[in-house]
Amino acid sequence: MKRFAPIAFATAIALFLQGCAGWQSALDPKGPAASELAWLIWFFTGLCAAVWVLVMIALALPLMMRPRERAEPLVIDADADNRKLRVVMTAIGLTAVILVGLTLLSFFANRTLAAIGSDAALTIRITGHQWWWEVRYEDATPSHILTTANEIHIPAGEPVRLLITSTDVIHSFWVPSLSGKLDLIPGHMNVLDIKADKPGVYRGQCAEFCGAQHANMGTFIIAEPREKFDAWWNDQLQPAAAPMSDEAKAGEDLFLKRPCVMCHKVGGTPAGGTVAPDLTHIASRQTLAAGTLTMSRGNLAAWIADPQGIKPGSHMPVADLSGDELNAIVAYLEGLK
Amino acid sequence: MRCAVAVLFPVVLMLVACQREERDTRPQSALGSGEQPTPVTTLEPGGQRPSPTDNKAASFEANAFHLSEGKRLFGWFNCSGCHANGGGGMGPALMDEKWIYGSSMESIHATIRDGRPNGMPSFRDKIPDDQIWELAAFVRSLSGNAPSSAAPSRNDDMMAHPSENRMPNAATLGKSP
C-alpha cells in the first residue's frame, strides 16, 4: 500500500494536468456558477486529501514502529487506553468541526448560486425529448417566439434564465463549464440560471439516463457578444431561405413529399411537424443529431441515409431514398442558413 | 415426460420471447416486403381463401417494441385527428371489430399505404414501409388483436380508453354479454 500510494498520486496529477483544457469539464469554469463550484471542488478535494493522508499515517505507524506482537490478548494497559480515548475523542471532535464547516460552506455556495440569475432579462424554455433538446426563446410578442434545437445562443456576460421540463422521460441539462446540472422532469418545471463570462462554445450533454441514445444527447451553449446575439436572433426569426439552385428546389419538393415532412418543421413552408427538431435554419447550426456529428454536407447525407447506424434506436427512421433524392434533400438543407 | 417438458418449456419461452423483445430499427428486408394482393372482400366462389400472411406481418404484430413504436407514430402523425384515439370521428372507429377493408395486417398496411375512398389519404411516400407496418400492428392492437404480452400499456397522458394490453379479446368484442 505504501508502495502504491505515490504511484497513484503521480498518475492522478499527470492525468489532471492533461485534462484541464477540457471542453466539457467542471474544472474548466467559464461562468460564475461553475467558478464557484470549481473552487468548492478544489477546496473539498484538498481538505479530504489531507484527512486521508492523516488517516493513512495513523494506520502505517503501528505497522512500522511497534516492536513486538502482543502476547496475552486480554491484558490491557488501562493508562494507554485512556490516552487513546482522549486522542479518539479529539479526532471525533475535529471531524465534527470540519463537517459543520463544510456544511456551512456549501450552504453559502448555494446562496451565491441562487443570486446569479436574479436579474435575468432573457428566458429560454428548454424541453427534453428522446434524444434532442427543444429550445424556445420566450417573448411577450407571439411572433417573436423563436424555436430551435440543441444549440442555445446566449449573450455573453448576461444572466439567462432557463425554464426546463420534459415531455417524455427524465433528462438532465448539464453544461459543466457554466453550471451544475438540473433535471428535466415531465410534470415539473425547473429553473436554472446560467451566465457565461466570455464568448465561446460550451458543450453539455444529458446527464440522466434517458434510454437508447442517452449517450448521444449533446447540447451546445454558444455565448456571443450582445450585438452578435441580436443579429443571430433576428436571422433566426426569418422564415427559411428559398432554395437557390435547381437541385435545392428539387430537394424542397422531395422534403415535402417524402417522410421528412411528417415530423420536421421548416418555417415558411407547409412542413410543420413539431415532434422532431425545427429545421428552418439547420445549416446555421454547428452540429447535427444533438451534437453527434459536425455540420457538413457529408455528415448530413450520412445522417439522413442511415440514422439508425449512427444513433441506433433514435426516432429518425430510415427513409427509402435514392442517391439523387438524397443529394437533392441535402442540397436543400444546406441552404437553410 | 417431465424431462421433455422441462427442456421444451424454456425453448418455447425463448422463441416467443425473442420475437417479442427484439428491437430492430433498420428496415427488415430479409423478411420480404410483406406485400400481398389485398382483396377488398374475403368472399370468393368455391369457399374461403386462406388469409395471406408472411413473416413480415407476424414479426411486427407480435413484437412489443414495434407495437409501441406504432403507438408513438399514431400520435405523432395525428391519426387521432380523424380516428380520435381509435374511437372514431371523421374516420371510422378502430377499436371495434368492424373492418371495412379486412382485418389482416396486410389489409391495414395497404389501407395506410395506398389510402381508401372517402377520405383515408395515401401515405405511400410519406411513411417508410416499416413504420407503416408498425402502425398497422398498433391499429390491430386497438381492438385487442395483438397478444396482450406484447401490446402497449397506457400512456402518461389523460386516459382516453383502457390501454391496449387490457383490451378485451377481439373474439368477445362487440358481442353483448
Place this chain on the structure above:
Amino acid sequence: MSSADITSERDLRPEREASAKGDITPERDGPRDTGLDDASLHRWLARTWRTPPGIIGALSSVDHKVIARRYLITAFLFLCLGGLNAVVMRIQLSGPRRGLIGPDLYNQLFTMHGVTMMFLFAVPIVQATGIYLVPLMVGTRNIAFPRLNAFSYWVYVSGGLFAWVSFALSMAPDVGWFAYVPLSGPEYAPGKRADVWAQMITYTEVSSLAVAVATIVTVFKHRAPGMSLDKIPLYVWALLVTSFVVVFAMPAVMVTSTFLILDRLVGTHIFNPAEGGDALLFQHLFWFFGHPEVYIIFLPATGMVSAIIPAFARRPAFGHLGLVLSLIAVGFLSFGLWVHHMFATGLPKLGASFFTASSMMIAIPNGVQIFCWLATLWDGRPVIRTPLLFVLGFFFIFVIGGLTGVMLASVPLDLQVHDTYFVVAHFHYVLIGGSVFPLLGAAYFWFPKITGRMMSERLGRWHFWLAMVGFNAAFFPMHIVGLWGMPRRVYTYPAELGWGNINFFISAGAVLFFLSFVLFAFNLVHSALRGAPAGNNPWDAGTLEWATSSPPPSYNFARIPIVTNVEPLWAQREALPVATGLRVDVRELVVSTVAEAHPDIREKSATPSIWPLLAAIAVGGTFLYSIFTPWAIVWGAAPIAITLIGWFWPKGDPEDEE
C-alpha cells in the same frame, strides 16, 4: 452406527421431567446430554441433526451452514457474472465511438450489472455470511426459523435465475437498476423488460426480509447463556443492526416495484402526472430504500472488520461500546439521507440543505468506527496475514470513498458531479472498498472454519496486491473523468472530448481487477482441496465460532457454551464452561431472554423439509406469471396456500409436537 447403539444410550438417562404447566400432558421425555461421554454424545447429536441423505434430503436441508454455503457459492457465481458484465462494458468504453456493442445491449448490461451486484451479490452474500456465522457466534445449534431460511435461499436463487434467463433471452431490464419512471413506465419501456425488473426485485427482497427476521430472532432469543447485550460480538451487532435496516428499508423497494408493475400491467396512474400521479414519488420511494441499501451492504462489512482486527491486533476491540453505538447511529441516520440522491431534481433549496447536514452527520459515527479500529491496531505490532491485509486495503480505499461521499453531500458540489463517473468512482470506492475488501478478508479469515483447511497465504498476498492495483487503476481515474464531464450510463462518447486515453487506462485496470478474482477463485478451489488442515482455532481468535471443530458438526456445539466475556475463548483458556440438560434425540436448543440471555426455554428446532422448496417454486411461478397477467395472483394463491399448509402442518415428529 446401528440403531441398537442408540437404544442402549437411551437407558443412560432415565430422568423424567414434569412440565411447568399442570394443564397439559407432561412432555414425552428422551435422553439428555448431561452424563454422556463425548463419543456417544457425538453419535446422538450427529444422528439427530444430520441432513437426510439423497437428493431429496439435500433439497430438504435446514442446516444453516449447508444453506449458507449454498448462498455463498451462488452469490460468488453472481459476482463473477456481474463482473463479466462490467468487463464487457469496459471493453466497449475503452475507446471513443467503439462499435463492439450497441446501446440496446449496453443498457441491458449495465442494468444487469447493477441489479446483480446489489440484489444478487452484495446483499445476499453479507446475509449468507451472517447465516453461517451468527448462530455459531451466539452459541446455538441452528438459526431461528430454519425452514424460512431454506425457503429464502430457494427464493433468492430462483429470482437470480429469473433475471439471468431473461438476459439470455434479450429480455433483461434495460432501464437502469434504479428504473426511474417514466423511462421504465408503461409508455417508454415496451415489452416485459421493466416488468422483469419489478417482479425480480420484489421477489428477491422477500428472501432478504425473511433472512433479516430470522437473524434478528436468532440474536434476540438464541444467544448462549450469559451472552448479555454487552457481550454480543461486534459482528453479531452489525448483522443485527443490518437486519433492522433491511426490515424497514426493503419494504420501500417492494412498494416501489409493485406500484410500477401496477402502472404497467393494470393501468393505475400512480406515476402519471397527467392523471394526478408524480414521477418524483418513484424516486422518493426508491431512495428511501436505496440509501439504507448502501448501509445494508456496508454495516456487515464493518462487523467483519471488527472481528478480524482484534484477532490480529491481539486485543479486544478498542471502544466496544462506541462501536456498537455508532453501528446503531448509522442504522438510524441511514434513513434520513435519501434526498441526497435527488439534489439535481430541483427540490426546494432549504429542504436540500437539511439533507446536506444529515448526510454530513453520518460521517461522524463512521469516523468513530475508523478511529476505534485504528486505536485497536495501535497496541503492539499487528500480525500481518492475508485477512488483515484486506482490512488494511479496506482502510486505504474506503476512507477515500467516505471522503468523496462528504463531497457529494454538499448540494452545490453534487450538482456538478451527480450522475457522472465521479459518482461511479465514489460508490465503487465505498462498496468495493467498504464491503468487498472486508468480505475478501473475511473469506480468508473464516475459510478455515468453513472447510477445515487454510487458504494459501502466498496466493492470498498475490491476490491482495493484484486487487489493490487493479481496483485503484480502474476506479481512481473515474473521479477525474467524471470531473471532466463524462456522464454515467453512456454506451459511447465522442473522440473530441479527450476521454479516450484515460478510459483505456480504466478498462485495463478493470481487466486486472477481474483477473484478481480469477486468482481468488483458483485459491478457493485449490485450498479447499489441498490446503493445510486448520484445526479449531487457527488464528487464536476469541469468539465462539472458533470453539467448535472446523468445519463445525451439524449440531455446531456438542454442549451449549456459557459466555462470560465478549471474547470468551480468550477469557477461558483452559476449559469452556458449558450447559447440560438438553435432549439429544430431538433437535433441542436453548431460548434465552432478550437482554440478559438467561436460559428460558428448551425449544425444538424444525426438522428438514422439502416444503420450503415447493413453496418457493409456487411463489416463484406466481411472480413469473404475474408479469403477464394480474390474474396470476389469483391462480397462484392455491398452490402457495397448499405448499404453506404442507410446510406448517405437523408431521408427527417430536419437534412438531411439543
Place this chain on the structure above:
Amino acid sequence: MNQRPAMDLSALPTFGHGPRSPTWWGTLGFMALEGTGFALAAGAYLYLATLWPNWRLSAPQPNHWPGTIVTLLLIASLIPNHILNGYAKQCAIGPVRIGMVVMSLLGIAPLVVRWFEFPALNIYWDTNAYGSMLWVLLGLHTTHLITDVGDTIVLTVLMFTHHGYSGRRFGDVGDNVFYWDFVVLTWIPIYLLIYWLPRLG
C-alpha cells in the same frame, strides 16, 4: 476445546407464550416490515394528496358505509380475540377450539363486507391516481385480511386434530391472536385515509 459443565438446563419448560417465544418475535418482525409497507403506501397517498391542490381530482366521494361496517366488525372482534388469548395461555383446549371457530367466522364476516367496499369507492383504479391509491390501500389491507383469515382457518382445523393438544399449538394460537390485532390496528388509519380524508377536500 475442553468443556466444563457449569449449568443444568433440564428443568426448563419446552414452550413459552408471548415474548418468551421466538415465534412471537418473528411475528413482530413481519409486522414491522408489513407495517412499514402500509406506512409507505399511506405516505405515497399523502404525498400525492398534498402535491395536487385539487386532490380527489373531481372524483365523487366514496360511500363510507361498507368501510364503517368493516371497521366496527374488526374492532368488535378484538374482544373475543383477547378472550381466546387468555384461554391459549392456560392451554385450555376446549375453549380455545370454540374461540378459534369464532375468530374464523369473525374473520370471514369483514371479508364479505369488504367485497362491497371496492364498488363503494365510486372510482376505478385506472381512472386517476386518486383511484389508484384508494385501490392500492384497500387491496393491500385486503391481502393481509385474506392471508390472516386463511391462517386462522387452517389453525382452527389443526386444533381439532390430535396435533392440537400441545404447547407449541397454543403458542401458535397466541401468535395468531397477536397478528389479528395488527390486521385490525393497521386498518384504522387506512380507513380514515380512504373514507374521511377525501371528505376534507
